[in-house]
Amino acid sequence: MDALTSKAEDITIEVNNAELLGKPHRKEVRNWLEKVRSIKEQVSNIEKKLKEQNKCWDGCMPNYYLRRKISKMSLKLIIQADELIADGKFESVSLEQEAVLGCTLPTTSIASKTTADVTLEEILHCILNTKIRIIGVHGMGGVGKTTIMMNINNRLIKTMDFDHIIWITVSKDVDVNKLQRKIAKKMKIDLEEGEDDDDDTKAKIFSALERRKKFLLIFDDMWDDFPLDKVGIPRPSEENGCKIVFTTRDLRVCRGMGAHEVKVKVLSDEESWELFKKNAGDVVLSTGVEELAKAVTRECCYLPLAITTVGKAMCGVNDVRVWKNALKELQQSNLEVKRMDDVFVQLKFSYNRLRNSELKSCFLYCSLYPEDHDIHSEQLIEYWICEGIIDKRETRDDNMNKGHAILDELISISMLKLVESGENYKVVRMHDLIRDMAIRITSLESPRSMINAGVQLKESLFEWPADAERISLMLNDIKVLSGQPNCHSLLTLLLQRNPLEKIIPHSYFHHMCSLRVLDLSGTRIKALPESISNLKNLRGLSLRGCKLLQEVPSLSNLEELRVLDLSCTTIRELPSGMEAMVKLQRLNLFLTKELHVFPIGIIPRLSFLEELTMCRSGWKWSSMTTEGARIEEIVNSTQLANLEIDFTDLSSFLFHVNSRNWQMMKNFRLCVGSIISPYPKPKFSVEINSCNLIGEDNSLLLPYNTRCLHINACEFISLWNVMRSLNMSELCVCRLYSCKKMEFLMADEEPLLPDLKELEMRSMGELLTLCKGIPSPDALKSLESLYVENCDKLKYLLSDRLLQLLRSLKHINVRGCDGMEEIVAEEEEKVIGKNEDKSSMTMPLSRLQTLSILELPNLRSISSRVLICNALETVFIESCPDLKKLPFCVHNLPSALKQIKVHTWDQEWWDTLEWDHPQTKAHFQSLLKFTYDI
Structure with missing residues (x-):
């Protein structure tokens, strides 16, 4: 024991010295010392027993039995001690910290329940999740990615969830070879100077990482993805338990590495203020300083790096004037606050990259x-x-x-x-x-810009820089522009959304010969200066929303113009010289209600025109007009890819459809008659208003790739009759309003609209049923939303058979149908056994999320069967006085239900509802909300 104790004391001294140097001792050393302590305790017990019970028979005889027992125990301990002395020959008691377990990193701690802490816990959860192997932590520069990962690194070293944690700071342009050398240096792998054998380097790194068993590799500040096998990193798997985590500003790196993505967000307002106080000290709570300090904090935009930097710079400053100056510097984007350059350098690095x-x-x-x-x-x-x-x-x-x-x-x-x-x-x-x-x-640097956007300027009397290439004065309070700015290098001038009434003199634009972009949209300008006609390099002119503008000067010299936006203006005619704008690609005349003539011959001259927008213009296209351009000019234009126009009548629309001009379109929005629909139109939409669609001469023909169809105030028998001969496989949205004589939507077994997702029917006064006959299983297989309003002859919304075919149905909304008695009705020909109770039968609606039944005065039942709706989240009910029971039972309660909204004036009705079981009532009662707004 003397020999073993002496060796243990020597090794303990080595361990203590290693710990002082920040080097952890080996696990085998720790285990060896534990065994030595155990033997020492056993020997101590033996000595104690020998002293206490050395004699027997009142001390007359030696205690041979005890001595024999102790001898056997001692022999075992001697053998164990000899083995421990032999095993205690360690080459080194400690490990190189960075290469083995890991290195505790100096960092600021993160307060619990903060934004950063929530993100930290999310990342930790991903690291400890056996299914996630690679984690990408992304966010803007200075948001705190590195700080969070340093805290995670330090926590994992203490918990010892990994055998080895290796931290690599990547940064900037690191190729595979440089990355290998960084990894090799961290793991003390000997790479010879100038070694360029890729296979040998990969093998060394791979072997070193394999020996480290369950490792965690942390790559900080990555700018590019890389293949693991080229570097020599074993691919993390559930079997080896290894993980890779990296931080990056570039979301594409996460996707390139096939990583699970975690975004680091900026701080909240309260967190920002707490962090600022921590760095600036108690001086920020002084009278006169606190409000300024809070304003300074807000100017740091919730970015931890900026808050910390500015906070430390202002630490101990109690002069209100200094705080005011700092606030002004930050507000004016001068970034001249002490140390703020550090933040600028961090952020500019992303720009330089x-x-x-x-x-x-x-x-x-x-x-x-x-x-x-x-x-x-x-x-x-x-x-x-x-x-x-x-x-x-x-x-x-x-x-x-x-x-x-x-x-x-x-x-x-x-x-x-x-x-x-x-x-x-x-x-x-x-x-x-x-x-x-x-x-x-x-x-x-170039391009030089002068930016005074949204700063409430009332006049522009300041000097315009002669070398400016971009000037932005948008969103100010400027009413008059005067002078003749000398800006020969100016490319972009943004003046939109000012109450601008005048630009004087007429030569105002004379020295802007390079100007390419001019935006005057949303101003109160009544007339443009003549010098605008001489901007020969102008490519984009936007006058959108200039509601007082009735006339535009000649644009015959603007041969480089690509975009002309005159939408929402009161122009009465197109600017003269338009035929000279041969490079024009987009012409927007949306909502030009006073424009009643589109001159003949302009469209053929605009051979590069790709987009023409004229919805709700005073000019409607026709195949019969004698006053202006005819629809043939549109049909013969080979470059048009985006067309939004109105037609005078159905025959002109059909002329365009029959031309098949729409086949090469990337988008179209076509309307017959006056637009009534309040909805914004998606791509590939058609609206038909106030047309007779009965009879062969009036049959509706649509482009096959129509995705949204709106029919309003038309006469036709059924949608099925109108479309049975058409291929409408791409129709996604169909809205039918106030159509006369329509008794049913579809019939027979025709697969009518297999891709229809949204069906809306309003004020269809003669509609008797949605489906006449037996529908095809694929007829409405994709329908997600069904909205029916003010269809008074409908006695039920859906038959039980049709409902079961609507496999994708998510939303049912029925409102104001006075004749409706049931939402789901049993088909008459279906035979039910005499003893079979329909209320015990079920109907699964696996995707239904919303059920809304409003203002149905004669509704007696939603369904005679019990509905099984495991995805149902919301139920809305209003003014259905005859409804006595909801179609749910205690055995099939909608588990996903979040709320049931009932109008406030229906509280008495709710109290009289019948329930199959008290538990059913309690389930709905717990989610009930009475409200005025449904």
């Missing part, structure tokens, strides 16, 4: 919009095209596609934030600090 000048220019263009402004993608991309940033492709459509690709790239690297997205549009926004950084770049 953009792969070409085209991307950089597109990004900087976004700063022309006001702070926190919603930027609509179509308008933004059109600016890019007209200024010439991406105008290098054959067609406008090609350029638009290129623009959307650039926009998606800027979103993916967090330079822009996606606010809203639909089928045909995107809305993005620029983070305030990112915008400040962009403004600073454009004030120092």
